[in-house]
Amino acid sequence: MTLSATNSKLDFHRHGSTTKIVSFCDLVSSVGLVTTEPDEHSQLLDHTRSSEQVSTAHRERRSWVHVLANTFRVIWTTGGSNPLNVLLVFVPFGIVAGAFAVNPATVFLLNFLAMIPLASILSFATEELSAKLGNTLGGLVNASFGNAVEMIVSIIxxxxxxxxxxxxxxxxxxxxxxxxxxGCCFLAGGIKHHEQFFNAxxxxxxxxxxxxxxxSLIIPATIYDTLTLKPLDLQDTLLTISxxxxxxxxxxxxxxxxxxxxTHSNLLDEENHLEADDQENAHILSPGAAGMLIIIITVTVAICAHYLVKVINPFVEIAHISKTFTGLILIPIIGNAAEHTTAVVVAWKNKMGLAIAVAMGSCLQIALFVTPGLVVLGWTMDRPLSLHFGMFETxxxxxxxxxxxxxxxxxxxNYLEGVLCLALYGIIALAFAILPDHPAGVGGGKVLDNAAA
Structure with missing residues (x-):
């Protein structure tokens, strides 16, 4: 029987399987039993192999192109989510300045500017992720990460x-x-519209x-001014109450x-509807991309916050400002700049209900979640953080x-109400700019000072 006939018979019995035939022919040729030239069938198999290799390489190239395209789309979408993101150029400079411990004022300024767009991107990624998780779970994500920057800075x-x-x-x-x-929302909306309405x-x-x-702040301050206890006993009392x-x-x-x-989600239906209309072209990131973006930005914020807090003491000495003014006026700009921009834009579009939900919702998160959460965290870390603020702050x-x-x-x-809010904020800011730091902190006073002594 010839070699060709043997190959045909094997091919018939394997129902079209060619892999085993090629292996058999290669084995026969390798031991020197035959020295025939490749026939038409072998050439066809070689061509098939080459085509499969080319196809695999093509699919791999297409996969990489797809990954690069998606990465570029995420970067482009994220970068264009807020005009403040142009400040991202300060991120590497701030980290390098902090790592090499250059002038404290330079480190503070660079990381201060770097954290503003990072807070904006973190807010954007949180909104993208919550939009894919439904109302309840998405609301919980927003509640947890809505003020993540303030929380990170405060924890450090x-x-x-x-x-x-x-x-x-x-x-x-x-x-x-x-x-x-x-106040800016009331003012911006009132300039364009005679009067604006929202859900009272x-x-x-x-x-x-x-x-x-x-x-919750008034009660500790009142106790501090009314009780006549020894400093250490008063400190323990304030910490227990706080x-x-x-x-x-x-x-x-x-x-x-x-x-x-x-239970009462229907009360916010109007605001949710306005938000959906305002962001109808948003929410284009996948949950995986949004989650990865949140992780990356959170780590970057933590690095910048570490360097910013590290130089806070020499910075206030160089700038001749109080630490209280820095924390009360400057630090909040980092986390609130993005929300400020968003709220003013939607107020200008006559969506005052959404603007109020953004501004006051952030207040509630800080007052009812972030601040008490930090007090509990300080409890576990053995840090004397309390809800006792000074009388003026309270x-x-x-x-x-x-x-x-x-x-x-x-x-x-209307715009007059916006002016009233801004005027009150200006008065408070001016007072804190003039008021010197208390020796033991905002609300610590003689309690912490004497306790330390």
Missing amino acids: ALKNNEIQLVQASMLGSILSNLLLVL TVASTMSSLLAVASA RGTAVVLLILYIIYLIFQLK VAFAVSVFVVVLLIQDGKS
Whole structure:
């Protein structure tokens, strides 16, 4: 029987399988049994192999092109999500300056500017991820990461025992959203529209929660000024009250989330509808891309925040400003710049309900979640962080809440109300610019000072 006939018979019995035939022919040729030239069938098999290799290489090239295209799309979409993202150029400079410990003012300024677009991108990625997770789970994601930058900065400051900076930045973030952001919204919307309307029920609910938060600061301040205890005993009393109050506020925040996302979600239907209309072309990142972006930006924010907090003491000496003013006025700009821009834009578009939801929602997250959460975290870290602020800080917070409650209770706004909010914020900022740092922190006073002695 010839070799060709043998190959044909094997091919017949294998029902078209050619792999085994090629292996048999190669084996026969390798041992020298035959020395025939490749026939037409072998050439066809070689051509098939070459075609498969070319096809595989082509698919690999297409896969890499697809990955690069998606990466470019994510970068382009993320970079264009907010005009503030042009400040991303400061990120590498800030990290390098901090790593090589150059002038403290330079390190602070570069990382300060770098964290503004990082906060914007983190907010954008959080919105993209929450949009894919549904109302309830998405709302929880927003509640957790809505003020992630403030939380990261405060945790690093708390780790470094910068109690004064933590308290000032928390109070400053609340006042910034409550007066500066809301005032700019009222002013911008009022310039274009004679009068704007919003859901008074939602605004009243939010303002009531802020009133409870202000009470949580008033009570420790009152105890501090009324009780006549030894410094160490008074400090322990304030810490005990603050930690218990923090737990109550966290429980209140959980109940508020249930109220907002489940039982009374219909109250926010109008705002949710406006947000969907305003972002109809958004939400184009996949959950995986959004999640990866959140991780990358969070790590980068932590690095920049580490260098910023590290030089805070020499910076305030060089700049001749108080640490309280830095935490109360400057630090909140980092986390609130993106929200400020968004709120003003939607207010200009006559969507005041959404603007108020952005501004006051951020206030509630800080007052009911971030601040008490930091108190509990400080408890576990053995840091004396309390809800005891100085009397001036407590009065400033309470007056701000009172003024905003009066302005929004009628469900409408105009530019004059915006000017009132901005004027009050300017007065408070001026007072803190002149007021020197307390020796032991914003609310620490003689308690912490004597305790340290």
